[in-house]
Amino acid sequence: MAEQKATDVTWHDHTVTKPERQKLMGHKSAVLWFTGLSGAGKSTVANTVDHMLHQKGIHTFVLDGDNIRMGLNKNLGFSAEDRTENIRRIGEVSKLFSSAGVFVLTAFISPYRADRDKVREILEPGEFIEVFVNASLETCEKRDPKGLYKKKRSGEMKAPFTGIDDPYEAPLQPEITLDGDNKTIDELAEDVIAYLKNNGYLTA
Amino acid sequence: MAEQKATDVTWHDHTVTKPERQKLMGHKSAVLWFTGLSGAGKSTVANTVDHMLHQKGIHTFVLDGDNIRMGLNKNLGFSAEDRTENIRRIGEVSKLFSSAGVFVLTAFISPYRADRDKVREILEPGEFIEVFVNASLETCEKRDPKGLYKKKRSGEMKAPFTGIDDPYEAPLQPEITLDGDNKTIDELAEDVIAYLKNNGYLTA
Numbered sequence: 038m039a040e041q042k043a044t045d046v047t048w049h050d051h052t053v054t055k056p057e058r059q060k061l062m063g064h065k066s067a068v069l070w071f072t073g074l075s076g077a078g079k080s081t082v083a084n085t086v087d088h089m090l091h092q093k094g095i096h097t098f099v100l101d102g103d104n105i106r107m108g109l110n111k112n113l114g115f116s117a118e119d120r121t122e123n124i125r126r127i128g129e130v131s132k133l134f135s136s137a138g139v140f141v142l143t144a145f146i147s148p149y150r151a152d153r154d155k156v157r158e159i160l161e162p163g164e165f166i167e168v169f170v171n172a173s174l175e176t177c178e179k180r181d182p183k184g185l186y187k188k189k190r191s192g193e194m195k196a197p198f199t200g201i202d203d204p205y206e207a208p209l210q211p212e213i214t215l216d217g218d219n220k221t222i223d224e225l226a227e228d229v230i231a232y233l234k235n236n237g238y239l240t241a
Numbered sequence: 242m243a244e245q246k247a248t249d250v251t252w253h254d255h256t257v258t259k260p261e262r263q264k265l266m267g268h269k270s271a272v273l274w275f276t277g278l279s280g281a282g283k284s285t286v287a288n289t290v291d292h293m294l295h296q297k298g299i300h301t302f303v304l305d306g307d308n309i310r311m312g313l314n315k316n317l318g319f320s321a322e323d324r325t326e327n328i329r330r331i332g333e334v335s336k337l338f339s340s341a342g343v344f345v346l347t348a349f350i351s352p353y354r355a356d357r358d359k360v361r362e363i364l365e366p367g368e369f370i371e372v373f374v375n376a377s378l379e380t381c382e383k384r385d386p387k388g389l390y391k392k393k394r395s396g397e398m399k400a401p402f403t404g405i406d407d408p409y410e411a412p413l414q415p416e417i418t419l420d421g422d423n424k425t426i427d428e429l430a431e432d433v434i435a436y437l438k439n440n441g442y443l444t445a
Contacts, residue, residue: 052288053295053303061300084256091257096265096300098341099257108363109333112326122316129313130334137302137343159312 058138062096065238066135068160069142069229072153072208073170074200075185076177077217078225079144082170085226087142095140095239100127102145115196115203121152128156135164140238148199150206166238168229169208172217174200262342266300269442270339272364273346273433276357276412277374278404279389280381281421282429283348286374289430291346299344299443304331306349319400319407325356332360339368344442352403354410370442372433373412376421378404 059066069086071079083099090097106113110126113119124147134141147153157165177200178186188194189201197203208214213232215225233239263270273290275283287303294301310317314330317323328351338345351357361369381404382390392398393405401407412418417436419429437443 052292053301057295058300058302061295061298088256091261091265094265096262096342097257098262098337100337108336109330126313126330130337132312133302133304133334134338134341137338138300139341139343 055136055138058136062138064095064140064240066138066140067164067166067238068131068135068156069140069166069168070131070147070153070156071142071144071168071170072147072211073172073217074174074177074205075146075198076180076182077170077172078215078222079146079170081222082215082225082229083142083144085222086229089226089230090140093239096138097140097142098134100130100134100141100143100145105145117149117203121149124149124152125155128159131156132159135160146199146205148203148205150208153208166213166232167208167211168213168215169211170215170217170225171207176218259340259342262340266342268299268344268444270342270344271368271370271442272335272339272360273344273370273372274335274351274357274360275346275348275372275374276351276415277376277421278378278381278409279350279402280384280386281374281376282419282426283350283374285426286419286429286433287346287348289426290433293430293434294344297443300342301344301346302338304334304338304345304347304349309349321353321407325353328353328356329359332363335360336363339364350403350409352407352409354412357412370417370436371412371415372417372419373415374419374421374429375411380422
């Protein structure tokens with residue numbers, strides 16, 4: 038669905054390079070890609086990590102499923118094809134942000150492994166940090182922060198719902214796996230910060 | 242074409258606000274939107290301004306027509322509908338960058354007035370700076386840096402071409418008009434920097 042349509046285009050190098058932008062920022066840039074079921078805590082953990090990084094002087098930004106769906110991807114629904122295009126666009130935007138030297142955090146269910154792998158492929162080695170927020174369907178359905186599981190179970194929601202009538206394909210080798218069943222949001226956020234520290238992401 | 246398809250979405254406030262992100266950056270953020278014919282000098286001036294701003298310690302990024310068309314908008318062509326969707330997506334991405342505190346420069350023909358006005362509408366007052374790179378068709382065709390006019394005139398290029406068989410609607414009230422027929426690239430870039438200084442964009 039994303040074949041190259043425009044011809045007569047050539048790649049322009051930016052006058053200012055990515056390393057130069059990172060140098061001005063004072064830190065490396067990367068994409069922290071949170072994935073997991075609805076209600077697993079992706080957005081909450083991402084925003085908590087974002088706040089912690091901001092406090093440390095890291096220039097960050099959060100791309101959030103619902104927010105993106107009201108802007109860039111407002112013309113996409115929840116069919117398999119639209120989910121794939123949704124993630125493709127978000128991957129490309131993440132790449133642009135990281136190229137700008139910004140540490141970007143994305144919080145999307147991103148249920149299909151192939152779609153996430155494609156994002157990994159368009160980024161440099163080490164630039165894609167897959168964070169699997171591993172919480173069971175039971176946990177997520179019990180929390181149900183947006184009341185979506187309830188709507189789906191009652192039949193009020195017709196769209197395919199990840200984990201119920203649409204598949205969730207867990208990452209096989211995520212950089213970080215978070216125990217969303219047993220840990221608090223702050224503990225999960227600290228686990229992410231620890232990974233970034235231990236792997237040299239928080240220095241220039 | 243961009244009606245809201247996804248239902249059951251709610252707007253999340255980022256924990257870190259836009260003013261907080263701007264404060265960490267040390268400057269305001271905005272969108273410098275360059276528009277004009279192919280060959281008018283949009284990309285070259287935008288990259289020159291980008292370089293100048295970077296030298297001043299401003300965190301910037303350039304969104305460029307051809308680069309975006311090889312990534313985010315690779316599945317769009319040059320029909321009127323695709324051109325509109327092209328600009329819509331770029332507008333939304335520009336908004337995200339500006340929300341992140343980054344000073345974004347866009348260099349797209351963006352031929353339709355209504356499409357540019359829609360971008361202005363989704364941004365805050367003063368956040369959209371329309372830069373009309375005003376160069377005549379004669380000037381642009383004489384330069385023809387990518388050989389596109391030649392391809393079009395010879396019939397090798399079939400796609401509609403702005404200024405020849407596709408309309409260019411010049412801005413009615415751009416914040417900045419650049420004299421692309423008579424000034425050098427450096428002079429045009431200095432004109433942009435002067436506007437930003439005089440209007441308080443380069444301070445926190």
